[in-house]
Amino acid sequence: MASEIVDVLIVGAGLSGIGAARHLQLHCPDRSYAIVEARERSGGTWDLFRYPGVRSDSDMYTLGYRFRPWRSAKSIADGPSILQYIRDTARDYGIEPQIRYQHRVVRAAWSSAEALWTVTLERGAARGPVALRCRFLYLCSGYYRYEAGYTPDFPGLADFRGRFIHPQHWDPTTEVNGRRIVVIGSGATAVTLVPELAKRAAHVTMLQRSPTYVVSLPDEDAFANALRALLPARAAYAFVRWKNVLLGLGFYKLCRRFPEAVKKLLRAGVRRRLGKGYDVDRHFSPSYRPWDQRLCMVPNGDLFEAIRSGRASVCTDHIERFTAHGIHLRSGHTLDADIVVSATGLQLAVLGDVRFAVDGRDVDLAKTMSYKGMMCSDLPNLAFAIGYTNASWTLKCDLSSEYVCRLLNHMRRHGYTHCTPRRRDPAVTEEPLIDFSSGYVRRAIDAFPKQGSRKPWKLYQNYVLDLLTLRHGRLDDGVIEFAAAATQA
Numbered sequence: 001m002a003s004e005i006v007d008v009l010i011v012g013a014g015l016s017g018i019g020a021a022r023h024l025q026l027h028c029p030d031r032s033y034a035i036v037e038a039r040e041r042s043g044g045t046w047d048l049f050r051y052p053g054v055r056s057d058s059d060m061y062t063l064g065y066r067f068r069p070w071r072s073a074k075s076i077a078d079g080p081s082i083l084q085y086i087r088d089t090a091r092d093y094g095i096e097p098q099i100r101y102q103h104r105v106v107r108a109a110w111s112s113a114e115a116l117w118t119v120t121l122e123r124g125a126a127r128g129p130v131a132l133r134c135r136f137l138y139l140c141s142g143y144y145r146y147e148a149g150y151t152p153d154f155p156g157l158a159d160f161r162g163r164f165i166h167p168q169h170w171d172p173t174t175e176v177n178g179r180r181i182v183v184i185g186s187g188a189t190a191v192t193l194v195p196e197l198a199k200r201a202a203h204v205t206m207l208q209r210s211p212t213y214v215v216s217l218p219d220e221d222a223f224a225n226a227l228r229a230l231l232p233a234r235a236a237y238a239f240v241r242w243k244n245v246l247l248g249l250g251f252y253k254l255c256r257r258f259p260e261a262v263k264k265l266l267r268a269g270v271r272r273r274l275g276k277g278y279d280v281d282r283h284f285s286p287s288y289r290p291w292d293q294r295l296c297m298v299p300n301g302d303l304f305e306a307i308r309s310g311r312a313s314v315c316t317d318h319i320e321r322f323t324a325h326g327i328h329l330r331s332g333h334t335l336d337a338d339i340v341v342s343a344t345g346l347q348l349a350v351l352g353d354v355r356f357a358v359d360g361r362d363v364d365l366a367k368t369m370s371y372k373g374m375m376c377s378d379l380p381n382l383a384f385a386i387g388y389t390n391a392s393w394t395l396k397c398d399l400s401s402e403y404v405c406r407l408l409n410h411m412r413r414h415g416y417t418h419c420t421p422r423r424r425d426p427a428v429t430e431e432p433l434i435d436f437s438s439g440y441v442r443r444a445i446d447a448f449p450k451q452g453s454r455k456p457w458k459l460y461q462n463y464v465l466d467l468l469t470l471r472h473g474r475l476d477d478g479v480i481e482f483a484a485a486a487t488q489a
């Protein structure tokens, strides 16, 4: 039996895990915590992804933590700056010593009699098993597998004599100067890579099956930079954060209410950048409505600049098969390539791929329902940090961490040892957790917990509503059940 017990065990030392630790320090300073991290370094996504030009695709005033102003002039930041921001946070608040690296959680078993989770971990390169116990388990483990990205089964790939790379495992020794490069995909990674590679390659082709909405935004927020000169950093940050939250929400609502008008607006934006002769309808006019999939942002129109200059082009077609020297397309055309980058997405992971059991019974997460987008029905003392699909990740994760702290303090005040969301209302029907038509979501969504058709099981993807519920709403809402174990270790 494992002897060590911590009050809160945070799984993952990425953006949300380190943020969660700071919230605990601020709001539950007398609770012990530890962070367990599968990898040998902190930073999660921002350490893993190292392809050329890697950057945020939302602004740092909302991707940054509520408690720590983003001070750089760039609102759309490069990957290394974001990694530095996360690591500086861990260092400045003394979080770093609490991180146990190379500790991968594989199983967590809850005992109601003891009001404890017993967590099984694989430690070090040898993956030797260790156990830890905790009173509350907080999964800040992101949403995708680190081991491998998603690569479709391309016919003839074995025949290709050039280099084939997935951006999740970019090899920094890859020589791109003067090479002919094909980037497969049309999502955030593809639109980041294409202009960056085009600076040095002979030519870059973005090969997409279907188009994505692409919007150009300045990489600096002039208003934010001016305000920072006038106000103290914290006040300026709070102001700009709210401005961006409200602008983002307003634009999202506009997209949902008037999709045709927004479609026209977005198309006009691309046409303005690429000129009248460009086939915008073919390459930049998706068939779905704006925000049925993530909108892609390009800073200062860099993608459009690369296309206009002739250093990059877009090809909307289907891959028939790979050949020794490139890709043969369904249209009959061939794209010659020295390097093919498969920006074809991620493999989603459900809550860190941890296997759960409650009082000796294995839990099928697909049969649970997510409560307030951060807990699961019938899983006691467990929360997860999953961000928004239509706004910056950290907005939701900050709120989830605040809510976890409120729950912990509520339980302590009232002598409870655990709390469990219970699904008792038969009128609540099941819906997929994420309402997105993207391939990577469709491939995995069945394995995820469901959301419900109404509060508190429904996800509104709306920061203002979540703020009211999670920061100010009643904790004892009749859905979450509080209990006290007869004995607690």
Ligand SMILES: Cc1cc2nc3c(=O)[nH]c(=O)nc-3n(C[C@H](O)[C@H](O)[C@H](O)COP(=O)(O)OP(=O)(O)OC[C@H]3O[C@@H](n4cnc5c(N)ncnc54)[C@H](O)[C@@H]3O)c2cc1C
Residues within 6 Å of the ligand: 011, 012, 013, 014, 015, 016, 017, 036, 037, 038, 039, 042, 043, 044, 045, 046, 049, 054, 055, 056, 057, 058, 059, 063, 103, 104, 105, 106, 140, 141, 142, 143, 144, 146, 189, 351, 352, 353, 354, 385, 387, 391, 392, 393, 394
């Ligand atoms: C290239 C890229 C760009 C992005 N840009 C943006 C953006 O601009 N705006 C935005 O809002 N979102 C963006 N996202 C989403 C992004 O992942 C989040 O913003 C954020 O970085 C996620 O932080 P996280 O800490 O929750 O998860 P991660 O960064 O994924 O970190 C999770 C950590 O948990 C660890 N872990 C996982 N499972 C276990 C386990 N079982 N045991 C122990 N440790 C475990 C992992 O090793 C990892 O270190 C981007 C994603 C990618 C891939």
